[in-house]
Amino acid sequence: MIEPPAYLLLSAILFGIGVVGVVARRNILIILMSVEVMLNGVNVAFVAVGSYLGDATGGIFAFMVMTVAAAEAAVGLALLIALYRIRETIDITELKVLKW
């Protein structure tokens, strides 16, 4: 059996990939996908720790995270479509009506 630290490392790597994606990319769609990667990194940690401790909390938490991620994706994509209809772009740097 693989020990929890290995899983925690994997989850940290996934989370890190997600964070870099959010910070570095300009396409809103890619940013949304990176957020999902972050959340899945979190899920790996929850499930690994839960199964190592024999505790149900970790698994339940992972289900909750998936549900919330789905709801968030629905709202995010809806906003994205509304934005695309007005602006015809999904580049985050084009969002500059509001400043200072």
Place this chain on the structure above:
Amino acid sequence: MTPIAMDTGALVRGLYCILPEMVVIGTAILVLLADLLLPEEGKKRLCHLSVAGVAAAILSALWLGPGKIEGFSGMIVHDGMGLFFTLTILAAALLTLMMATGYSEWEGTQKGEFYALILLSTSGMLFMAEGTDLMTVFLGLETLSIPIYCLVGFHRGRMRSLEGAMKYFLLGAFSSGFFLYGIALMYAAAGTTRIPVIASMMRDARLYGNPVFLAGIGLLLVGFAFKVSLVPFHMWTPDAYEGAPTLVTAFMGAAVKAAAFAALLRVVLLTFPAILPAMSGVLWVLAALTMTVGNFSALLQNNMKRMLAYSSIAHAGYILVGLTAGGVAGGQAVLFYVLVYAFMNLGAFGVIMLVAQREDDGYDIDNFAGIGFRYPVLGGLLSLFLVSLAGIPPTAGFVGKFYLFGAAVRSGYVGLAVLGVLNSAVSVYYYLRPVVSMYMAPAPEGIPVPRPPRSAFSFALCASAAAVLLLGVMPASALEFAERSVLSLLM
């Protein structure tokens, strides 16, 4: 594996403990159903239905009382602090919905989903304020945030509204990631997500010396900092506040902040005392930065909504001063200030909603020139709310700040208190600028007439004004209630 026996008694107790939440959610569903059945001209009934639902929720919360009721095997608890925040959040929701009677008519938000989203978001706030498990807190946070993203972008034909919503959504989802990762790391180190259990384990040096656990607490704090918009995690606030429909801005400032601070207070008061030296340093820096950056950025604004957005950042900083002080005095000051802030913020936004005619460019300070003498009631009310926000006696804002900074001094954070007072002095400048413009500047020709308020709208404004004055002159009973609430948490 034997099937787990269903404990009916525990289920009933759990449902009893979330009675106000259930009333709010039930109202939201009713509103959506009624939206289908009502004819177009009867849509304003939806607003009345929502107001009635929130009023019923307030009654049910009062009926539950301040006694401690645990539900769902300790996932959620209705205690004194839960009651205090439940009442604060529900009062803010009630005032918002009353103002919605007029606002919806002018801005075309007379739709079932508008009210349902406000109500669902309110239910999330209540769950967050009463959650004693990090899972409940997280679910409450998301239940409150997702409807708010929709509400900010509700005017989906307006670029500003959409842009504010998109920025808020992206940073909100990003911060939820940090929040969750923090919980995951705390779970990995402690083996539980129950806040009181974690708190009792904190006396064990192996836990708070564990770097995984410390990283978890740090990430959780980052998640909270995004939600209550602490500098340097505040970037979304001005944009979301300016872009959102003004009614939603008022609601966000008052209620979202209250819910997020409720959960933060629960975590900080229970778990931080053991690791205080490290954490109070972090909180000190965050509070100082938030107050200073918020106030100085507000100085530069010409748009009332944006100015109040920066002012809300500054106010989050003041509240954080109380959290840094910690203990009963700090907690009491935080509770009282959250309550007071809800009233002054809603009141101020309510008045500028009446004066500003158009959603996008009606909020310039120049638009308020000469209002003071021409419309004495509006001018007087706005002056009262702004004076209270600046923290000048005899308003509630003064008493609130007095207790926040007093708690800081008592806990030995004199430097932070001095910084807070200096910041308040700076803030007087930008709060009084609209007042000066209202009373001193000549009214330009052809300025639009303020909208005639609906009776519910006027009532909401008067209630906020009365609350600001009453809490300023006779704060004793509210302060005592706040103190008892904090004690119930620490016992």
